[in-house]
Amino acid sequence: MKTLSDQAIGTAHGKIILIGEHSVVYNNPAIALPFPAAHVEVTIEAIQGHSQIRSNYYEGSISNAPESLNNLTKTIEAICEDLGYEPSGMQITISSLIPAERGMGSSAAVASALVRALFNFFEQPLEYDVLLHYIGISEKIAHGNPSGLDARVTSGNQPLFYMKSKLPERFDLHLTGYLIAADTGLKGQTREAVQDVANLLKKSRRKTKHLLSSLGKLTYQAKEAIEQDNITDLGKILSKAHHHLSDLTVSNEKLDKLVQVALEQGALGAKLTGSGRGGCMIALAKTFDQAKHIANELMKNGAVETWVHSLGADTNE
């Protein structure tokens, strides 16, 4: 356990669903990428007395933290109890660059960094399964019924090919090109959007089933394009997926506008990412300069934040 002069650190990062959101709910595959550009760090210092928490949303004693932080406070309690320590004497500082409720896995990433920092603070080894177990406790409180995708992608370094009924498959990304992500500034509406797709499935069964299975097929094609380092094809596949998601009613005006701007400015493809109705969109570009240009144009057209991320083959960013 750390002394008063020491600091324990835990880190994690955001995630981006490249393709397969919504259709993944109906047992089709999804591809998600770790997104290190959106980073979280939790530091813990030893202090005298009651534990304190410092974050973007709250600063004060853990025992007075608002209910909205229950996912974190209950996880801290569970870990301290399991490891046999009193949950006192800690100054916990959460520094997150991941916007909350934008489909970037903010809550899972914060939980992951917190669990790592706590195990580091108590100088205990942390197995990956144990990490996933505690992120799961936090995510159940935050979201009710998490698929586990966010927990894995925000705490690991590899992209995942994910299907609900199977063990996630990790793969390497060596794609020549860049991914641009842009935040609409609007909160995503995961619960509503998922429910509306379920309602649509009841109302227009054939058409909706077809859209969902087409998204599933596009996800397999996206995996092939990644394996062949073919970002041009991948771009076309992502744009098709956006149209299907729009037909599923989960896009909105701002997402459609940013997708259109990205394509007009030379993106190889663009789509919403995550649950939709807000949150973020993504686009692909061949070079870093093109990606930067597209990101600037997205900012001029209403995005509140953008990120440019190398897809693996070179590390300009």
Ligand code: PMV
């Ligand atoms: O917006 P996010 O990152 O929570 O993504 C939701 C993804 C959905 O496929 C719409 C729902 C799910 O549980 O997979």
